[in-house]
Amino acid sequence: MSIASDLIRGHTETIILANLLSHDSYGYEINKSIQQKTAGQYELKEATLYTAFRRLEEGGLIASYWGNETSGARRRYYAITTKGRLTFARLKVEWNAAKELIDILIAEEGDYAN
Amino acid sequence: MQIRFIRMIDDLFRGVPHSRKVLELKEEMVQNLMEKFNDLLAQGKSEEAAFEIAAASIGDIGDLVRELRKDDPFYAEGEDETIVIHGMDSIDGMDPEPVYAPPPPTPEEMLRRSATAVSTATMLFIVSPAPLLLFRNRMGVLLLFAMIAAGVGLLVFNRLMNPRAADRQAESLENWEEKPDAERKKLFQSLVSAFWLVVTAVYILYSFETDNWYISWVIFLFAAAVSELLKIVFKPNPKKLYGRVSGAIVLSSVAFYFIISFATDAWHITWVLLPLGVALSNVVKAFLQIKRK
Numbered sequence: 001m002s003i004a005s006d007l008i009r010g011h012t013e014t015i016i017l018a019n020l021l022s023h024d025s026y027g028y029e030i031n032k033s034i035q036q037k038t039a040g041q042y043e044l045k046e047a048t049l050y051t052a053f054r055r056l057e058e059g060g061l062i063a064s065y066w067g068n069e070t071s072g073a074r075r076r077y078y079a080i081t082t083k084g085r086l087t088f089a090r091l092k093v094e095w096n097a098a099k100e101l102i103d104i105l106i107a108e109e110g111d112y113a114n
Numbered sequence: 115m116q117i118r119f120i121r122m123i124d125d126l127f128r129g130v131p132h133s134r135k136v137l138e139l140k141e142e143m144v145q146n147l148m149e150k151f152n153d154l155l156a157q158g159k160s161e162e163a164a165f166e167i168a169a170a171s172i173g174d175i176g177d178l179v180r181e182l183r184k185d186d187p188f189y190a191e192g193e194d195e196t197i198v199i200h201g202m203d204s205i206d207g208m209d210p211e212p213v214y215a216p217p218p219p220t221p222e223e224m225l226r227r228s229a230t231a232v233s234t235a236t237m238l239f240i241v242s243p244a245p246l247l248l249f250r251n252r253m254g255v256l257l258l259f260a261m262i263a264a265g266v267g268l269l270v271f272n273r274l275m276n277p278r279a280a281d282r283q284a285e286s287l288e289n290w291e292e293k294p295d296a297e298r299k300k301l302f303q304s305l306v307s308a309f310w311l312v313v314t315a316v317y318i319l320y321s322f323e324t325d326n327w328y329i330s331w332v333i334f335l336f337a338a339a340v341s342e343l344l345k346i347v348f349k350p351n352p353k354k355l356y357g358r359v360s361g362a363i364v365l366s367s368v369a370f371y372f373i374i375s376f377a378t379d380a381w382h383i384t385w386v387l388l389p390l391g392v393a394l395s396n397v398v399k400a401f402l403q404i405k406r407k
Contacts, residue, residue: 028146032153045173046146050139054181073116073145076138 008042012052013061014095015044017088020062020080027053027076053078061087118165119147126175132298136182143172231272238265252322259315266308273301302348306341313337329376335369356402360395367391 008015019030027049035043056062061084067075080088123140130136147168154164238261245257313333321330339362346358367387375384 026146027142028149031146043171046143046171047173047175047178050143051178051181054178073141073148075145076142 005042009048011091011095012044012048013056014088014091016049016052016056016078017061017080017084017091020078021085021088024077024079026067026078030078056084059087060084115151115161115165116144116148119144119151119168122169123147126172127179130179130182133182139178139182147172228272231268235265235268235272238262238268252319255315255318255322259311259319262311263308263315266304266311270301270304270308273304298348302344305348306344309341309344310337329372332369332372335365335372339363339365339369356399359402360399363395363398364391367394 015034016030019025019033025033027046031044031046031049053062053064057064057078060081062078062080064076064078067077069075120140123143127136127140150171151164151168154167155161159167242258242261242265245261246254248254249257317330317333320333321327324330342358342362342365346355367390371384371387371391374387375381378384
């Protein structure tokens with residue numbers, strides 16, 4: 001695991017919330033879409049994913065329910081709650097602010113010379 | 115293939131209490147692993163490769179287990195180091211035998227050993243009344259119960275040593291998640307029946323010996339209290355914990371009431387033991403509830 005994935009791991013919960021904004025989803029589907037969005041560069045370990053699910057559910061940011069699949073094993077779906085949406089919006093603002101600050105702080109001489 | 119994932123997950127969660135949460139998490143993990151496995155197969159991977167990739171994607175479940183433990187009153191903070199978590203890391207390493215593989219049993223030998231144990235136990239049960247007819251005294255009763263106890267011991271031991279039955283249960287997919295509970299329940303039931311047999315034996319022996327029939331029966335009150343406590347140890351169910359502890363206290367106080375009353379003949383005052391017992395049980399109950407919070 002590279003330093004980049006360590007950095008990303010700190011935002012696992014934000015990433016999961018982002019994946020639930022448009023529709024309910026389940027563990028493997030979320031991880032698959034993370035893989036596809038990053039062209040295979042990033043994938044969550046299952047243990048990380050389920051730990052985040054438990055925390056988010058405990059915090060009331062997501063809710064889970066069992067699907068009624070007609071074939072195969074039933075899936076456990078997660079849905080984002082209103083509290084989850086509000087938290088996501090806040091986390092996104094915070095991240096954008098942090099990103100800008102870090103960009104400024106690590107900028108090399110001349111990067112910002114106009 | 116599903117059974118391999120189930121076994122692997124069962125192994126990873128060995129030692130974690132079987133709460134509803136844990137069972138649901140295991141079901142969820144197996145379902146997602148299977149879906150990943152099937153996708154990998156569709157991409158042209160071999161069964162073995164797909165299994166290894168899926169297994170390696172699990173990662174370290176240490177945090178997950180701690181998270182699940184948080185709301186389990188039986189595991190206080192800081193006890194985590196006693197739990198062995200089987201890492202999946204060795205999969206991509208040199209280990210040719212994956213850590214989750216069940217130990218290879220020799221089926222014929224297991225079967226033979228089990229059959230010997232069961233038939234010996236049955237024989238003991240059948241022959242057990244013989245000493246009673248032969249000796250017609252305390253010795254006969256003693257031998258009868260010794261033989262029954264030996265037979266029950268054999269059956270319990272056989273169930274512990276013979277994993278075949280457990281394996282067969284694992285194979286039936288519908289109730290895989292109940293497997294560990296069912297196993298535990300069976301073991302618990304054998305222990306309980308052995309326990310009551312011993313209690314009955316002690317009751318009869320003591321009563322014949324001392325002729326104190328008027329009081330010896332209170333052993334059953336104590337036995338009921340002990341069996342409630344055994345249930346707490348073997349079926350850690352937080353919801354029933356308070357009820358069982360306070361039940362055990364009330365039963366014990368009733369037993370003490372009779373013992374002390376017969377011993378001292380102070381019936382006019384001994385009755386206060388009963389309200390005292392109830393009060394104590396409520397105090398303990400409240401204490402446990404506070405401690406849990």
